[in-house]
Amino acid sequence: DxxxxxxxxxxxVQEGRISILNCDYTNSMFDxxxxxxxxxxxxxTFLISxxxxxxxxxxxxxxxxxxxxxKHLSLHIVPSQPxxxxxxxxxxxxxTGANSxxxxxxxxxxxVRP
Amino acid sequence: xxxxxxxxxxxxxxxxxxxxxxCSPRSGDLSVYWYQQSLDQxxxxxxxxxxxEERAKGNILERFSAQQFPDLxxxxxxxxxxxxxxALYFCASSGTWTSTEQYFGPGTRLTVT
Numbered sequence: 715d716x717x718x719x720x721x722x723x724x725x726x727v728q729e730g731r732i733s734i735l736n737c738d739y740t741n742s743m744f745d746x747x748x749x750x751x752x753x754x755x756x757x758x759t760f761l762i763s764x765x766x767x768x769x770x771x772x773x774x775x776x777x778x779x780x781x782x783x784x785k786h787l788s789l790h791i792v793p794s795q796p797x798x799x800x801x802x803x804x805x806x807x808x809x810t811g812a813n814s815x816x817x818x819x820x821x822x823x824x825x826v827r828p
Numbered sequence: 829x830x831x832x833x834x835x836x837x838x839x840x841x842x843x844x845x846x847x848x849x850x851c852s853p854r855s856g857d858l859s860v861y862w863y864q865q866s867l868d869q870x871x872x873x874x875x876x877x878x879x880x881e882e883r884a885k886g887n888i889l890e891r892f893s894a895q896q897f898p899d900l901x902x903x904x905x906x907x908x909x910x911x912x913x914x915a916l917y918f919c920a921s922s923g924t925w926t927s928t929e930q931y932f933g934p935g936t937r938l939t940v941t
Contacts, residue, residue, distance in 0.1 A: 718870070746928055757830060757918055757932030758871070803870060810928040815884050816861075820870040 717741045718806050720819035728827050733791040735822050737804030740785065744806035746814065749778060749789045752801045752821070761802075762789070765810070794826045831855065832933035834919050840939045846907040849936045853900055853921030859883070860902040861930055862894055865916040877902055909940045 719738045727733045737747075745766035750758035764771040764778045764787070771778050777790045791798055801821040807814040831854035841847055853860050862874040864887075873886035877896035888894075891909075896902040906913060916937050920930035 720870075748929065750932075755934070757832070757834075757920075757934045759830065760929045760931065763929060805871075807928055813878075813883060814928055815873055815876070815886065816871075816928075816930060817873070818863075818871040820868065 715740075716819075717744075718804055718817050718819040720802075720804055720822050722822055723820070724823040724825070726825045726827060727794050729796055730793045733789075733794045733798065733824055733826070735789040735791075735802050735804075735824065737787050737789075737819055738785055739787075739806050741806070741808075741817075742785065743808045744817075746807045746810050747778070747780060747787050748805045748807075748816065749776075750803040750805060750818075751798075752803060758803055791824075794824075796826045796828050799824055799826045830931040830933065832919060832921050832931055834917075834933035834936050836936060837934065838937050838939075840941065841909060842941055843909055843911060845909050845940075846905065847909065847938065849904040849906070849917050849919075849938075851902045851904070851919030851921075851933060853902070853919075854923070854931055857921035857923050857931075858900065859922045859927075859930075860896055860900070861920040861922075862888075862902070862904050863918040863920065865918065865935075866912075866914075871918065874904070906938070911940050914938055914940045 748763040749761040752758040804819040863871040874888040876884040
């Protein structure tokens with residue numbers, strides 16, 4: 715049972731445009747969400763997170779939006795750069811801290827065309 | 829560089845064999861997590877250790893086991909290997925008890941032939 719779903723396996727955008735990566739979850743007990751970026755032959759790198767008490771968190775070119783009623787979150791990258799081309803994983807947890815287990819989606823491959 | 833190291837980078841072995849994957853967490857991190865990423869799958873949580881004690885178990889097979897040593901490095905042991913165990917195995921660490929963000933190593937690619 716996939717509790718975190720990234721239904722689009724890939725996305726291609728033009729450099730300078732906005733990239734919107736979507737993620738849905740089914741477990742209403744999740745209350746903390748994270749995005750990771752992964753380049754080939756490397757481990758995932760933490761990008762940005764959001765708590766369920768917020769609906770938006772911004773860090774530079776990256777913004778994560780959370781819609782709790784729809785159980786949906788999205789990562790916006792503006793402007794997109796070729797170096798953003800990678801696999802992006804959405805993850806969710808119940809609670810925070812070292813005792814919370816992360817549940818990951820299958821990932822979305824983002825390609826940013828120059 | 830996340831500061832998490834994993835060895836070896838690649839491992840090729842035969843079915844029925846046993847292998848050990850090693851992970852050193854970031855300096856000072858007490859929690860270590862192991863994940864498996866198979867083809868077309870997301871990261872599947874296997875097991876977590878905190879300061880030497882097992883804290884959480886995920887979809888870890890009985891043929892797999894792990895431990896965390898006093899110096900906080902961790903090992904994942906995979907035995908009676910099957911073709912389906914071929915995957916990327918990632919180790920991650922996190923710092924404090926209140927930290928949710930995990931920092932991943934580069935992974936070990938295991939190929940079972």
